[in-house]
Amino acid sequence: MPGLITSAATGRDRTRSRAMRHTRSTGADMSTELTALVSAMDTARQQLTGPGAPWELEQRTINGVELRCYKQAPGTLRDAIDSGRTHGDRICVSYEDERYTFDAFFEAADRLANHLVSNCGVHRGDRVAIAMRNYPEWMMTFVAAVSIGAIVVPLNSWGKTEELCYGIQDSGSRIVVCDSQRLELIRDALPELDCKAILVRGGDAGDERVEPWSVSQQQAAKHPEVEISPGDLAIIMYTSGTTGKPKGAASTHFAVAQALYNFEFHAAQSAMANMPTIEKMLGSGFDSATLLAVPLFHVSGCYAIFLGNLRGGRKTCIMYKWDPARALEIIESERITVFTGVPTMTMALLEHPNFASTDTSSLFALGAGGTACPPHLTDLIYSKLPDAYPGTGYGMTETNATGSSCTGAAFRLRPNAAGNLSPIVEVRTVNENGEALPAGETGELYLRSPTNVQRYWNLPEASAATFIDGWVATGDIGHVDDLGFLYVVDRVKDMVIRGGENIYPVEVEGVLLTHPAVHEATVFGVPHQRWGEELMASVYLGEDVASEEELRTFLGEHLAAFKVPARILISSGELPKNATGKVLKKAIRDAYLAQS
Incomplete structure (x- = not known):
């Protein structure tokens, strides 16, 4: 490879080379293995969804639309959550040196629920906002609000005063449960917002509109009985707001309950199709425990980890903040079996200097979602954890994280895919005029399922x-292949048209990330007088070394010339990201244009 590569980068390259040799050694059998896997997944699906099976399917008419649904799924989110009450004295949540059993967790949530109704006047349909970093009290507040028929409003804990106040005002939240950092951002606005705050992990409230969490815990541990219907709203979850004001995606109890049940279907289907790996996991002797390193205000943290573990009786270990060195310490001390993060987090964990000296024998399952996986991630995972059970998937806030799943052998055999579709999901692709395209053709993805949100709160036009x-x-571009695997190519708004040629930045980003010196990359379009648009890139190299020309030459060896960015900007620091770890492409593009 041309150019200068530091010893650290060379080490990374050697790791990838070993993994790629392993991949190539089994390459001749991959087609046969893939055919067998697809057959096993189809068989599992038929067995799990047939008449009388746990995930039996039925047709239901919802808002005038015929949808496939899970017949035996809980009718409401409260019903779905209450299944966690059966797990008793098992550890539910750990945070630093704190431990909460399932009994203690639900007791605290019920005390808060009683307080919200009896002392705060919260009724069915009222909104209760949560504005804090990942704490056990975040989870307890969520359960308490759902149990009394209130609508939970998770707010972006990375947000500043304007965004937090917008979420409270737009949702009409009467109560916000927050930590001291968020309280200081919104305290002065509480009177105008006509909102009261419950302060978590703070000192004296010092304000008539603010009371400490401890007051709620003086109530009896019994939540009031409130009738809830499946069609009632359960959550208003605001989008990340990387462009314009965040939009509140309003979901019903029925939709979220179907989504949670769908996660469990995919877990069962994948287990049946990956039995040798599952048997190794079960034979390890470690109880299931998940490291929570992604925000709870995002669908992956809230649904796939928190609520999934709550229902399944599995331990959730909360990190104070993301740090790969600290994550490795927790994996060792808590015997973590499942780690889920965006790809940059997974790579940072596996490539950390302390990984080799850390006891990671409990770690099997690795999730890498939220954004496209770099091409070399699969090789990296298996080089570090040969018996790994990795996975990714596709979903969004507007579908309650439901779409497709790619776990175990599917992740290895189809590393560029977002997985197989859920049984309750329909997909089609459309052209720029919204017209349906033939099966298999690439276009904007449209998804339909009972998990879809109802609407954006207060935004009829959107x-x-x-x-x-x-x-x-x-808003995503993709297609479904003849084996039923979904591929997400890029975002519609991110596609660059250079001289009439469509360029998907995610493809170029993927190649850039295979260069051993590149740690982070984003590719975007800028106006150009001749071509209409021109391609640009920004990369972060960490402590590694590579020149712009070396990187452009590298891309030219793997891509058509028109896909090679005209400029590759080498950033002196990590690329800016939002709270879910996604690179802020628009902010980088805007900063470049402002300096041009």
């Missing part, structure tokens, strides 16, 4: 543009 006859217009 709702009409996104939610169409039961379909969600995702």
